[in-house]
Amino acid sequence: MSHLDLLLPFALPPTEIAPDLLKELDMPALAHLLSRTRPESDGPRVMMFDGYARALPHEAWLAGTFGLAGDRRDSSPPVASAWMRVFGHEADAGCWFVVQPVHIHIARDHLVLTDTRALTLSETDARTLFDIAREVFAEAGKTLMWGNASAWFLRADDWAELSTATPDAATGHNVDIWMPHGPCERDWRKLQNEVQMLWFAHDINQRREAAGERMVNSIWLWGAATPRQDLATAPYTHAFNLQGWTEALRLAVKSTGTASDARQVLVQGEKTLVLLDDLLAPALANDWGTWLSVLQQFEDAWFTPLLEALRAGHLDSVRVLAGDAARLARFSATRGSLRKFWIKPALSPLLT
The missing domain is CATH 3.30.70 (Alpha-Beta Plaits)
Known part of the structure; x- marks a missing residue:
């Protein structure tokens, strides 16, 4: 069974300007992946975090997924x-x-x-x-x-x-x-x-x-x-675009690399993690014009080929994980969930 997780830090726009930002985007493939989803099996779709937490939601999720959550919630992950x-x-x-x-x-x-x-x-x-x-x-x-x-x-x-x-x-x-x-x-x-x-x-x-x-x-x-706080067995066989401290996570997976396009990772199969952190810098700088431009580029490079791969059966499932400074939302799509023709594709789930 082939599955791909696409982690997008700061893909959730700020609540106060989110409707205006989303009006500027033309992303039908992402709209399909966000709207025609299945329920999450391990908790709520949107995970809420303390705005003063010592790690951003996507950082905490990565650390927990790879066994580096640590025993303390009042400090940064032990990486x-x-x-x-x-x-x-x-x-x-x-x-x-x-x-x-x-x-x-x-x-x-x-x-x-x-x-x-x-x-x-x-x-x-x-x-x-x-x-x-x-x-x-x-x-x-x-x-x-x-x-x-x-x-x-x-x-x-x-x-x-x-x-x-x-x-x-x-x-x-x-x-x-x-x-x-x-x-x-x-x-x-x-x-x-x-x-x-x-x-x-x-x-x-x-x-x-x-x-x-x-x-x-x-x-x-x-x-x-400490030495005992080390990586656990990874839930992924392949990981892409790990940089900065997330480089450490590559030690727990079979294969790692860099990819600028979904077509470069679809041939890998099994269970894959792709980190796309290009939205981090503009979001932290409140540069929403650049944020829009970067997110729009993901449509052709990532969301369209992933949607096509799901429809063709080359992928069994895709999960988009979109975060900001206090939330991490999960949208899981399968070939079967895409058949929910009565649900109109929209970007409104990013308003969650």
Whole structure:
């Protein structure tokens, strides 16, 4: 039996402007997949989340699906040890965090975390900034390890009880609400401030500022995990477009890759997960013109060929998972459910 899950973070438009946005879309294939569905067998169609949760709904769903939900609901998913393995590191003992270089914008009366995807940082510059941060943490008796230009890993056993948030959950918000809190939060902030001061005066940031680029002016801590918090057996045989921290999930599936079109994944068969996170950046930036353009492009690249594959029997079922900052809606379609001719195809289920 062949099944495909299509995960679309921020495909649910904001309630207050959703009707106006949907009027701009011409997506008959998506309308069929959303309207002619079957009931979900494992709970409500729309899963509601706390708007102040430490992970976005799609992040929490991915973590739970791959066994990384963790025991705490007041913190980000424990992804550090699994993500470390992507870079050849093993968390044999202790508590490890993800540390990411970020830009924090100074607003009129508060500080705002900006989208990490918008922070272009070369490996050479990242290595230089990493070395500075590593010395700061080493003096405090903590180990900082390199992953890549945008992800590092910190061992801090005594910080295990800190409550942290994923960068995407905090993006666009006042950082005071989303910063790590709990035991030892002052120790973290002290080291964070030391890194910030050393980075601020560095030639790299002076050069970036002169060029009109965002300064790399802080670090973000999240994803605390111990060695026992590792991936479970995946419910998928194939996964596509895993990037950022979701790269860690590829270790639990038989085959992974990248795909820009449904036709590239339909030949795989079995059970497939496709992550399309292109709507994340415009949604977090409230750029709804770009959001509309990106979603419309999915019609020809994804929804039309998936609908055709269902009708032809090349796929047994397709599930579209559409989220925003507080909801994750699931729409499961089969060849049989598409025969509900009395239901008029519409995009209105996205108003859910």
